[in-house]
Amino acid sequence: MPNSISSIESYDSDEPAPLEIDKKQLLACATNMLGTLCTSAIPMTRGVNHEVFLLSFEANGNTHPGLAKAGHRCIARFTRVNSVTATRRDASEVATLRYLKRKTNIPVPEVYHQDLSPDNPVGAPYTLMEYIQGRHLYKLWGALNLVAKKAVLSQIATVVAKFASLCFQSIGSLHDEGIVGPLITPATNIQRGPFFSTKEYFLSFVQIQRELDTFFTKTKEDPGLAPPFAMIHADFDDQNMLFTEQPDGLPPKLTGIIDFEYSYTGPLYFLFEYPIFIQDVSWSKELYPINAILRPHFVREIFNRLPDEESRSILISCMNSKSYTLNSFQSSFMSIESSENGLIDLAKSYLQCVREGTHPAYTGRLDYTAELYLADGSLV
Structure with a gap:
């Protein structure tokens, strides 16, 4: 759940005791x-x-x-x-x-x-x-028709392409004047980085190297993991996207992207990702058909907004190489609050699954087969 907002809408929370503010x-x-x-x-x-x-x-x-x-x-x-x-x-x-x-x-x-x-x-x-006027996208999304959902995703794709245009030579959190400093995550109070390679970044959380050495040897030529790195919103989900409803049946208009705590500079692989609200989950099987339409639409819209053949090629490479090793690292070590002992336990569990090699990149739907894209951004 987000911790900061810029619109007038509020949302449910556990509501701890209020601060004593003057x-x-x-x-x-x-x-x-x-x-x-x-x-x-x-x-x-x-x-x-x-x-x-x-x-x-x-x-x-x-x-x-x-x-x-x-x-x-x-x-x-x-x-x-x-x-x-x-x-x-x-x-x-x-x-x-x-x-x-x-x-x-x-x-x-x-x-x-x-x-x-x-x-x-x-x-x-x-x-x-x-204060940015607008409603959180999650309050609008379910009532939108297919045309409007595509229009919303096109606007979000524009933001992704702009994040991709911001180039950094290291992985970390931004400080004054856009300087990349140590990485700040909810997972630990220990400062890490900045890092100059994705492998170095991973090994700062997972100290057992054999499995990751093997993985990064296989992917050392992958441009989605190499510098320059891009801006990554740490929680790029519908609760952090504000839209205003438009008259005459027009689709909602993007008015704000909020909640940039824990944002960081990182590999394009993690930027070029489906928003979670168009990923399939087993408890919403009725959404499978429309999500299957929206995912390739989103990729094509990013593709069309990237400036050159090289950046478009990296997008396609990232979308076609989704893996448990990378996706689960992101969800395990970049979004969950944990003690140092908790991180050790997470690392053990993570490495065991990496060793098994049978876990899918997306775990919400066990029978999901990832889309594959051609060089022109269309589906295989």
């Missing part, structure tokens, strides 16, 4: 930073890592341009856990958002101000960011 100080700080009177702070949602408020501002001629565009509102997101790792994570997320604002036109929230000191007047580390 709202008067919050209003005063927001007024000072944005040069417009902040009149209210309304709680929106609470997650394990963050608590989010919607701030409203007075409408006048001196309103900050970002506030005026957002209906005189912005988001205040507070960090719930005071730790070095949380500070690094939130600072990296802001560095990533600012980098994307400078380098692309991907609709991400503008960051107005960040104060990560736990002793600030408001009472907890916080970030003020742009």
Whole structure:
């Protein structure tokens, strides 16, 4: 479940006890930073890592341009856990958002101000960011017809192609001025990296080398695993994509990509992937036929947006080489909170499955046969 939002919609959460925030100080700080009177702070949602408020501002001629565009509102997101790792994570997320604002036109929230000191007047580390209008895609997706779903995926494919255009020579998390630093993940508090090869990146989590040595020897020429690396959104799913519904039966329009905590620079293999909501899962068999149409559509749309034959060839290579070794690494070590002992147990289980060599790349549907693509982006 996401921990940060930029739209007015909230969603279910476990809702831990609220932070003790000095709202008067919050209003005063927001007024000072944005040069417009902040009149209210309304709680929106609470997650394990963050608590989010919607701030409203007075409408006048001196309103900050970002506030005026957002209906005189912005988001205040507070960090719930005071730790070095949380500070690094939130600072990296802001560095990533600012980098994307400078380098692309991907609709991400503008960051107005960040104060990560736990002793600030408001009472907890916080970030003020742009409020983006829109609904989370997961609230719209099920009611869309096939034409609209294709149009939505085409817009998401545009974002993927733009992420691919951002080239980095190492794997890690972004810091100020777009510098790649140590990798920040939910899996561990230990800093790792930055790394200059995918093999080095993998071995930082899995210390037993024999199986991975064999795998990377076989894939050493795979351009999807080699530098330059690209921007990877760590949770590129429908709860982090905002869309606005359009009149006259037009498909929804993408208005924002949010929640960039734990985003990182990484191999194109992990960028060129089907969104999870068009992957098959055994408990939704009724979606198999439409997903079988949407997956190749998504790949073709990325293919058509890439700038040259080389990048298109890498896309096809990545889509045709999906494996348990790579996919399970991502789901095991890049998205699950774990202690160091827990990581050791994960590594043992992961390596056992790699040794067996019988586990599919996608585990949601055991009888799934992955699509294969020709050099022109069409299905085999």
